[in-house]
Amino acid sequence: MTAPVSHRLAVNLLGSVFEVDTDDAATLADVRRLWQPFLEAAADPSGAAAVAVRLDEASAPQRLQHFATAVNAAALDAAPHFAVHAGVVAYDGVAVAMPAVSGTGKSTMTAACLRRGFRYVSDEALCLSYDDGAVLPYPRPIALSPWSVDAVGASDRGIPAVDEFLFTAEDLGSERQAEPARLGNLVILDRREGAAPALSPEARPNGVTLLLQLSFNHYRRPEDAVRLAADVIAGAVVWRLEYSDPLEAADLLWTSFVGERPQP
């Protein structure tokens, strides 16, 4: 009888380093694939002490869910940036942020945007540098419910977690935004059953309020957070997106922000 072999892997999320510890090689391979952008960062010596995350749940989906939830919450709380609950995509170095609380469709809209040509920044957090307001990529795995997988026509490459599937940007036919971007558009999601997609201007002060209300960590640097939220919104356009179908809505965002698609 042989003792289980422990497999370890380090990831660096927004400056927090986590060391995965599991006996299951397949789980480690899934973590390696889904958190690949963060492996590169972990390889760059940051001096941060690693937090061990032991994955010993009974099933692979449970292990992945545990890891995704644990490291996301810890990383965002400790992030040295102003982090806001939002889906974020980009085009030509310009970020589109869709701030929203969990369960309101931001991951689905993010995935739909990737299916329609945008690059991936994050399905979870708009991370703004306190230094210059740049949007910093946080390309964690995109978590989609079975309904969302169907709604955006996602491939079958998603890896099962608990009640959802995890995808990379490449799984959805896109790629991640590797460089910092500039916040150009903030889109307030307004999903209504049966509504045709419509994009209308929204008062910018409402965007400032939303960023502050949905921030993970503004309490760490509240004065700076208020100033930063106002600064980035002053340089952006705030919209309200009424929609029902995520892919139709993503098409509207693309044609509104990027331009007409070339005809095949």
Next chain:
Amino acid sequence: MPELVGPPVVGLTVVEVDGCFHIFNPATKRAVALNETASQIWRLSTGEHDVDDIVAALAEHYGLGHDDIEKQVRATIDELCAEGLYAEAATR
């Protein structure tokens, strides 16, 4: 003695976007978002104007009668005061 409004308490972080203020009060650790009307009231809350001055300014701006907006102006000032945004002894 007129009811002078303000001045703001020292130490607030005040930002303005499109004429509307967001104010963070470190004493309460709360951020307050002001709409356009409240922002106009805040702009006049320097400790040099009384409530009637502010009501008159807003009535002129919106083309409304003094009595139409006095109640709203007083309620807004009360809210700003309750948020601890005015220097304590100044608004009376």
